[in-house]
Amino acid sequence: MARRVSVPSSPKKRALPPVGWAIIAAVVLIAGGIIWYINRLNTNDWRHVHKIGIRLPFKYSIHGIDVSKHNGQINWSQLRQMRFEELRLQFAFIKATEGTSLTDKDFKNNWKQADAVGLYRGAYHFYIPWKTPQPQFENFKRSVKLKRGDLPPVLDFEIGTNALPREQVIANLKTWLALAENYYGARPIIYTNADFYRRYIKDNFVGYPLWIADYSGWTLNRYDDAVIHFWQHSKSGYTDGIRGPVDYNVFLGEVEDLKALCLR
Numbered sequence: 001m002a003r004r005v006s007v008p009s010s011p012k013k014r015a016l017p018p019v020g021w022a023i024i025a026a027v028v029l030i031a032g033g034i035i036w037y038i039n040r041l042n043t044n045d046w047r048h049v050h051k052i053g054i055r056l057p058f059k060y061s062i063h064g065i066d067v068s069k070h071n072g073q074i075n076w077s078q079l080r081q082m083r084f085e086e087l088r089l090q091f092a093f094i095k096a097t098e099g100t101s102l103t104d105k106d107f108k109n110n111w112k113q114a115d116a117v118g119l120y121r122g123a124y125h126f127y128i129p130w131k132t133p134q135p136q137f138e139n140f141k142r143s144v145k146l147k148r149g150d151l152p153p154v155l156d157f158e159i160g161t162n163a164l165p166r167e168q169v170i171a172n173l174k175t176w177l178a179l180a181e182n183y184y185g186a187r188p189i190i191y192t193n194a195d196f197y198r199r200y201i202k203d204n205f206v207g208y209p210l211w212i213a214d215y216s217g218w219t220l221n222r223y224d225d226a227v228i229h230f231w232q233h234s235k236s237g238y239t240d241g242i243r244g245p246v247d248y249n250v251f252l253g254e255v256e257d258l259k260a261l262c263l264r
Contacts, residue, residue, distance in 0.1 A: 042218060051084045054237040054248060062251035062258055064091035066124070066232065069106045071242050076113035079241030089239065091120035091251065091258070093154060093191075093211075096144045098126035100135040103143050111144075120258060122151030124191060125176075129161040129169050133176040141183060150263050152186040154211065157200070158193055170204050177208070186263050189229065197223065209261065211249070228252055229261060 044057035056063065067074060082088060092114045095104040104110075107123070114121040125140040144153065155176055161169065173190075180188045191211040192201055201210070202224075211230035212220065220228055230249050237248040251258055 044218060046218060047085075049084050051082075052237045052239060052248070053245075054234045056084075056087070056248070057231075057233065057250055058085075060250045060252060061087065062090050062253070062255065063087055064089055064093070064120070064230075064249050064251065065237075065239065065242075066093035066095075066247045066249060067110060067242070068095035069104050071244070071246055073106075074110060074113070075241035076110075076117045076119075077241070079239055080117035080119065082240040089119065091122070091151070091249075093122045093124055093151070093249070095156075096123040096125060097136075097139045099128040100131055100139050103139070107143060120149070120151055120262065122154055122189070124154035124156045126156045126158075127173070127176065129157075129159065129172065130163045133172045134179065137176050137179040137183075140180070146184055146186075146263055148263055151261065152189050152209070152263065153180045153184055154189045154191055155180070156191045157196060158191070158213070160196070160199075166200065170200055173200070173205075177205075184263070191230075191232075194222070197226070202226070229257075 044059040046055045047058050048055045065079075079089060092110075094107060094110045094114060096107045096111075097103050111121065111123065123140075123144045123146070125136065127136060140153065146153065155173070157173060164172075177188050177190070187208060189209045189211050190201060190205060191213065193213045194216070197210070197212065201208075207227070209229040210223075210226055211232065212223065212226075212228050213232040214220065215232075215234060220226075220231060230251055232247055232249045234248040236245045238244075239246055
């Protein structure tokens, strides 16, 4: 006689209570909002590049670095040959002088080598606000000879002083800039940060090309209608030819715009 085998019945599925569905809907809504917000912020197409260890704004195609003696001896050929994604470095800002007498010990070699490998090059003066502007410009002028195709002189304004009133600091900056423009025949670039832009530069230096150091976000929207040409967005990138991290910058325009900015 055949033996009957009883098969256990499948357990009934329990319906999710309304509160559970509400939680799931809220999570989906929040996740969607976060994705939408990130995409909205990422209008500059930021993407991480493993080779250099940082993210880059791929909306722009012209990337570069700035260097001084603190970056040590640089192999400019290796630096120029390096490729990351479909990009390569195309410009370099090089420290020339500081204050009234200091000259960066590696400036002459870096300046020569950057030109030899075909980079757009720019020289900058590290400005000391409590020192008078005329001898500071004379220091820069003695060291920096610009030629056609070089970027304009750069005034690096990133340290402040309590020794002078704000109006005097602004007046002294204008003196250095006027001396440089008169001597080199090109309006200088001002390098500064967000705090100094608000305190000293905004509304006082209209028409000067700006190079902004800002590592805080995805965009430069907080600078209103400022004429920003260069953005120093990271100080911790890497490149072939340099030991240790280096500052990374991007030019906010096309090649034709960069050429138009250079000395003629």
